[in-house]
Each structure stands twice: as structure tokens, then as C-alpha cells.
Amino acid sequence: MAERARRIPEATVARLPVYLRCLLELAEAKIATISSERLAELAGVNAAKVRKDLSYLGSYGTRGVGYDVEYLLFQMSRELGLTQDWPVVIVGVGNLGQALANYGGFTDRGFPIAALVDADRAKVGQKVHGNVVRHIDELPAIAAEVGIAIGIIATPAGAAQEVADRLVAAGIASILNFAPAVIAVPPSTSLRKVDLAVELQILSFYQQRRSGSIAVGPERAAN
Amino acid sequence: MAERARRIPEATVARLPVYLRCLLELAEAKIATISSERLAELAGVNAAKVRKDLSYLGSYGTRGVGYDVEYLLFQMSRELGLTQDWPVVIVGVGNLGQALANYGGFTDRGFPIAALVDADRAKVGQKVHGNVVRHIDELPAIAAEVGIAIGIIATPAGAAQEVADRLVAAGIASILNFAPAVIAVPPSTSLRKVDLAVELQILSFYQQRRSGSIAVGPERAAN
DNA sequence: TACCGCACGTGTTCACGTTCACATGGTGCG
DNA sequence: CGCACCATGTGAACGTGAACACGTGCGGTA
Incomplete structure (x- = not known):
């Protein structure tokens, strides 16, 4: 409904659900505030990326403090369209x-x-x-x-x-x-x-490389 | 075994299995030769990308003709490590x-x-x-x-x-x-x-955008 | 009320992947 | 034997996303 004109990179969109899941876990553990560094750790990315990703949603953090878990959860759910069911x-x-x-x-x-x-x-x-x-x-x-x-x-x-x-x-x-x-x-x-x-064939490729010659591999999933 | 020193970009590795599947279909249909353009169509990418991707495997094509389906299948299977089973x-x-x-x-x-x-x-x-x-x-x-x-x-x-x-x-x-x-x-x-x-939440995001404001969406899967 | 520290937000730099365009070289025909 | 055609292979331009580093502003403290 608002002027949601800002474009969010596809790579960021793919990470938002991961952040969301981490935030849900934090909320369940009654943690009220989270820093980009800690959230990055939970989501398996680096802190700069978290901050940039979240900044696409708006300035929902507080400098010197971090992000309010509940508020961020709400904003993110809204942005992802999870405030309604999708049959x-x-x-x-x-x-x-x-x-x-x-x-x-x-x-x-x-x-x-x-x-x-x-x-x-x-x-x-x-x-x-x-x-x-x-x-x-x-x-x-x-x-x-x-x-x-x-x-x-x-x-x-x-x-x-x-x-x-x-x-x-x-x-x-x-x-x-x-x-x-x-x-x-x-x-x-x-x-x-x-x-x-x-997916299995991709794993096979790197496995093959590892066996055959000097180890080369992608350390992290790239979805 | 060979001097397999060339590095293959991760994005290319992720597409090789798709090419492989297309080639299997072609082989089954008794098609002996395939151009990058036609293969691109089958794999849902563009021709330049196909050529660049395949060039990482070696120069297995013939200029003015295309790629030999069987030979390319063999080389690709070998590269992907599919000549053996992986339990x-x-x-x-x-x-x-x-x-x-x-x-x-x-x-x-x-x-x-x-x-x-x-x-x-x-x-x-x-x-x-x-x-x-x-x-x-x-x-x-x-x-x-x-x-x-x-x-x-x-x-x-x-x-x-x-x-x-x-x-x-x-x-x-x-x-x-x-x-x-x-x-x-x-x-x-x-x-x-x-x-x-x-995956569903990513779809939800774009669905939400489409309903809410001017249509914006990723036309193609990005795995 | 003023200062200090901390973590966000962001402009910049860098690396990767995609796309384009053309030189290259093989094939077949005359 | 030479020429014309055609699809590959590839260097270079372009665009996107990742990483970095620092300015910015808020909260806490004295």
C-alpha cells in the first residue's frame, strides 16, 4: 500500500527468509535485540551483508544498539507477504x-x-x-x-x-x-x-575434483 | 588424472547438469550434432553462455558445425564425476x-x-x-x-x-x-x-509485490 | 548537559558472471 | 584447389553483487 518503489536485489530476497527464520528463533528465546554481527553468525553470512540487506527494507535498526527482534520480524514478514496465507x-x-x-x-x-x-x-x-x-x-x-x-x-x-x-x-x-x-x-x-x-551432480563434481587432484571446493552453499 | 588445472566458475558448474540432461534427451532422440543456439534453447539460457560454459571443459565443438552429442556427453560426464557411482x-x-x-x-x-x-x-x-x-x-x-x-x-x-x-x-x-x-x-x-x-517465501515476496503495486518479478529461476 | 563508545547505514572498491561482437578455423561446394 | 559459409571460441565491455571502511547518530554515563 505504501510507496514501495525501492528495488530489492534478487540475491537479497533469497536471503530474507533465512534471516526471518533466525529472528523467529531469537524471538522464541525471548531475545529482544540483535546486532548485525550476531545475526550474521546465525544466518551464516557476514555482518556487512546483513546490514546492507536489511537496509533495503528501511532503517529499522538503532545505531549503537542493534535491531529490535519483534519489530524487524514484523517488517520482514510484511515485506515477504507473510501476513496472509497463500494457498x-x-x-x-x-x-x-x-x-x-x-x-x-x-x-x-x-x-x-x-x-x-x-x-x-x-x-x-x-x-x-x-x-x-x-x-x-x-x-x-x-x-x-x-x-x-x-x-x-x-x-x-x-x-x-x-x-x-x-x-x-x-x-x-x-x-x-x-x-x-x-x-x-x-x-x-x-x-x-x-x-x-x-544438486547431487554438483556435489559429485567437487567430490571428483577433490579425489582427482589438489583440493578445490565451494565451502558454502550458494542458493 | 590429467592436468585438470583449469578453474570452472561455480555458476557454470551449476548449469552443467542441466546441459547434461538436455544432451541425454538429444542422444535418446538419435540426434548426433547440436549447435550452441539450439542447446541454449533447450536449457533455457542464451547461446553465448552455453559456448562459454562448454569452453571451460575444453574445445569439444567443431566450428561451422556444432557439438557432437555423444562426445560432449562423455566429456561432461567425466568432468562431473558421473563415470562412477557415488553411494x-x-x-x-x-x-x-x-x-x-x-x-x-x-x-x-x-x-x-x-x-x-x-x-x-x-x-x-x-x-x-x-x-x-x-x-x-x-x-x-x-x-x-x-x-x-x-x-x-x-x-x-x-x-x-x-x-x-x-x-x-x-x-x-x-x-x-x-x-x-x-x-x-x-x-x-x-x-x-x-x-x-x-523457496515458497521467495515466491511469496514477488507475488506480494505483484498484487500490491506495479508488477516486478524475476522471470527466470536463479539456481 | 556534554562526552564517549558502539553498531548501524552507506559510498566506494573489488571480484565475479553475463553479454556482446568478432576473429578463427573447419566444412563443403564449385 | 580456393572460396564462401557458418558456428565455435574468446577478449573486452558491462552490470550486478560482495566486501570494505568509515561517517553517522543514538544511548549511556558522569
Whole structure:
């Protein structure tokens, strides 16, 4: 609602949720104030980066003192859009899809699983973690019913692009892709991907290097 | 074995597995030769980046023609260390751990699940996807038995750091962390993380921006 | 009320990765 | 045998993000 015109670098956006989690832990431990140095330690980055990242949100710290945990939590939640729930639909009720549905960590953090859909009519009607599986053809109807914000693709690679197209057509503008495939979406849609095989292959690369010759490696995760 | 002294940028390493997957598809379709432009399209990047990335591996292309799919596949597999299997241990046999064990996609791609361990003795002895769950205290013994290369942390956040310490102590130098927690490892250890909640919160940020004011968003995933 | 110390906020410097544009050299045709 | 075409490989420009260092302002103390 305010004049939120300031641009936040993508790299910073990716770190905000990590800070948020640290702040939640601090709040739970009844710690009222935190310095950039200490927060940096918890988040596994350096202090200068923390200060710069937080400065994009506004000047919420107090010089000579640090940041008020509760206040920063509030501001950050607001900025990340976590003051409201964002209903999620999971497409694909195979191994991964079911695991995600059963995970539970989503609903807790403001991402309730509003629907499960699958292309296989044999799976339609099954109950997974309290949700009935519906057919993917119903996607537009479901999206309209409950205002679904985010679609999670948990299908085999071959189906991923078509599912993405359907999600976009249903008006869903945020997609998280678990399928091992590159998919294209319009510029107005946000797309993120999680590919387990890719992660393992990256680890394999450095492992290989370590065994083969003089040690070279990335010490820190680069998400 | 060779004088593999050239340094490959981390960003490039993260893209190699994607190229690899595209090449596998091409090989399956009996396509013998591929241009950087076409490969770029498949991988969802631009052609210049493809050429630069591939040039780090060596000069494996032919000017005026393109890249030989089979040959490039071979060279890339070698570079990524995929000519051998890398046994994996999954720590934590909860929802996520079981899903990963059942997934199957790992073994196919050269990352056989060699062991499952958990701290909960009630779970020890259970069978998951053909593997018997063993106690985490046995980790050093298991690691020595089969040469385990990679450890996957699928525990709750609270246990993650201790598990990481134990993996490192057992001589495992590559870790993939699914727990929603920041963990520290020695510089000689490779660490990558996958955090589902973080991914959703990043999507939430852009979704929020889109609803609130003039549309701003990252069109492409940035892994 | 004035001074001192401390931690934030930020302008600057530096390194990395991306993009561009073109020289290079291989292929095939006439 | 030579020429024209074409896609690779790469140096250089550009942009973004990381690291640094210091100015700034607030709180505490005497």
C-alpha cells in the first residue's frame, strides 16, 4: 500500500527468509535485540551483508544498539507477504507429491495446501493427508474457488511443461518446479526450481575434483 | 588424472547438469550434432553462455558445425564425476527421508542409496524401499564399509548441525541439507542446501509485490 | 548537559558472471 | 584447389553483487 518503489536485489530476497527464520528463533528465546554481527553468525553470512540487506527494507535498526527482534520480524514478514496465507496446489500425486502433501511444514508457514490434482484418473478421489485428489482438468475451477496463488509441479519431467502452461492459464502466477526439466513461462510468472539430481551432480563434481587432484571446493552453499 | 588445472566458475558448474540432461534427451532422440543456439534453447539460457560454459571443459565443438552429442556427453560426464557411482546415506527417516528413499531417481542417476540411518531406535530395523534403517551411531562403521561419498540430511532443523558434524567426522565430504537450518562445515566439505519453505517465501515476496503495486518479478529461476 | 563508545547505514572498491561482437578455423561446394 | 559459409571460441565491455571502511547518530554515563 505504501510507496514501495525501492528495488530489492534478487540475491537479497533469497536471503530474507533465512534471516526471518533466525529472528523467529531469537524471538522464541525471548531475545529482544540483535546486532548485525550476531545475526550474521546465525544466518551464516557476514555482518556487512546483513546490514546492507536489511537496509533495503528501511532503517529499522538503532545505531549503537542493534535491531529490535519483534519489530524487524514484523517488517520482514510484511515485506515477504507473510501476513496472509497463500494457498498452494500440488500437481502430481506420485511419491514426491505425496511426500510434500504429508510434510506439513507448508501449512504451518502460511502456505496451506488447498488442493491436490493429478492427470491419472485412477488417483482421483484418493485421500492424501486430508485432501481429496482431483483431476487436473478441474484446475481452472479450483483456482477460482479458493484463490490459489502458488502451483507446485511434482510430476515426471515429460509432463512438466504442459502442467506449467495449465497453471499459467488458470491464472496462477507463481510456480515451484520439482520436475527435472527446464520449463518456460511468461515473464509475468515467477518460476523457481528445485532439482535434486542437479544438486547431487554438483556435489559429485567437487567430490571428483577433490579425489582427482589438489583440493578445490565451494565451502558454502550458494542458493 | 590429467592436468585438470583449469578453474570452472561455480555458476557454470551449476548449469552443467542441466546441459547434461538436455544432451541425454538429444542422444535418446538419435540426434548426433547440436549447435550452441539450439542447446541454449533447450536449457533455457542464451547461446553465448552455453559456448562459454562448454569452453571451460575444453574445445569439444567443431566450428561451422556444432557439438557432437555423444562426445560432449562423455566429456561432461567425466568432468562431473558421473563415470562412477557415488553411494549416498540418508540421515533421518521421517516423511521427507522416506520420500527420498522411495524416489528412485537417485539410484538411476548414479547415486545409489547405500544406507538409511536415524537417531530414533524405534525406527531402526524398519525397511524402507529395500533398505534397513540403522542407528546413526553406526555411521562411521557404515561409511567405512561401503565408501559413502554423500550425506543427505533429512532431519528436523534442531538435529541438523549435530548430524552434519557426525557426517564430517565419518569422513563424508559432501552434504546435501534439506533441514530448514543453517549449518556450518569445515572448508574442505561441500555443502548445498534445499529449503522448501525458503523457496515458497521467495515466491511469496514477488507475488506480494505483484498484487500490491506495479508488477516486478524475476522471470527466470536463479539456481 | 556534554562526552564517549558502539553498531548501524552507506559510498566506494573489488571480484565475479553475463553479454556482446568478432576473429578463427573447419566444412563443403564449385 | 580456393572460396564462401557458418558456428565455435574468446577478449573486452558491462552490470550486478560482495566486501570494505568509515561517517553517522543514538544511548549511556558522569
